[in-house]
Amino acid sequence: MTMATSLVANSSRILAPSLSEDPEAPPHMSALENIRTLPVYLVDTFSDCAFSGNPAAVCLVDTEAQQNLPDEVMQKVATELKHSETAFCLMLHQHDAFDCTNRFLLRWFTPTVEVPLCGHGTMATAAILFNGLNNYTGQITFDTVSGPIIARRQMDNICLDMPVFGTMKEDIGSYAEFIKLVVADLPVFTVRYSNESQKLVIRLCDSCNRQSLEEMHPDLTQMMTCVTVQKIRGVIVTLKGSDINGCMDKHGKMYDYVLRYFAPWNGIPEDPVTGSAQSVIAYYWSKKLNKKHMYVRQCSKRGGDMTVTVREDNRIDLAGKAVLMMEGKIRY
Secondary structure, eight states, X not given: OOHHHHHHHTOOOOSSOOOOOOTTSOTHHHHHTTOOEEEEEEEEESOSSTTOSEEEEEEEEOTTTGGGOOHXXXXXXXXXXXXXXXXXXXXXXXXXXXXXXXXXXXXXEOSSOEESOOHHHHHHHHHIIIIISOOTTSEEEEEOTTOOEEEEEETTEEEEEEEOOOOEEEOXXXXXXXXHHHHTTOOEEEEEEETTTTEEEEEEOTTOOHHHHHTOOOOHHHHHHOGGGTXXXXXXXXXXXXXXXXXXXXXXXXXXXXXXXXXXXGTEEEESSOHHXXXXXXXXXXXHHTOSEEEEEEOSSSOEEEEEEEOTTSEEEEEEOEEEEXXXXXXX
């Protein structure tokens, strides 16, 4: 049993108080008293404005709510909300508080499965705690199945301390059928695989441009059934930035690299902006570009910008902005 599962299983009570059990209460009261509520927020991450970046739902779960929020209910909530990830931030101790505690348990669910790491879901959670609930600690540690992730304020950004997942070079020919399903006839420079994250990295040749990457239409259905890729659960397509291939922001600043990310195996046809993808490719690009600090664009329809710093301790700092879009309650 994981720590996350154990905490969910061994906690107690619900968020909403029970209604009266008076036998003379109106008939509808017995139905209403079983309704539970859960605070939920919607955050656009890796963006400084609404309707861009990557939206994530965040549910805050205190210790009294956890007994009535087993894994299957968390998965149903994520399926209902339909965002690429729904984050569940769980208190670790009875006397914790979301506005002043600096350590929580964090889990992430796609519409179909729980995932071991999610950068934008973590950033969304930190944004709610720091900016929505005015948590004054300045630095929060999230315990996850991928290890502790530290979120901290960095001026008007939120910075995440993320792990690095190594990649190994793969034979392009072994993936020829699959590569064609993803990038069609675009020329491929190299293919790498991360065993820890089960992500395949396809780097396009430098002769490609940003428009080619953005106009790419992977065959997601065939990708899922291709017999040569049973070990793959996510695909990163990336391109080196330059001042002549369109990899510039609206202010004329060049991106060091750009990417798109696809994970239909996890119920995510295309993820708008993927923090966990940087755990896979930032180290590679740092070596190729001979840079520690990089400016990155994810070229989905919504799109999003981030900065990535590769550290000496085999971790990365991933920084970006986030916008609170909506808050409310789930009734179940």
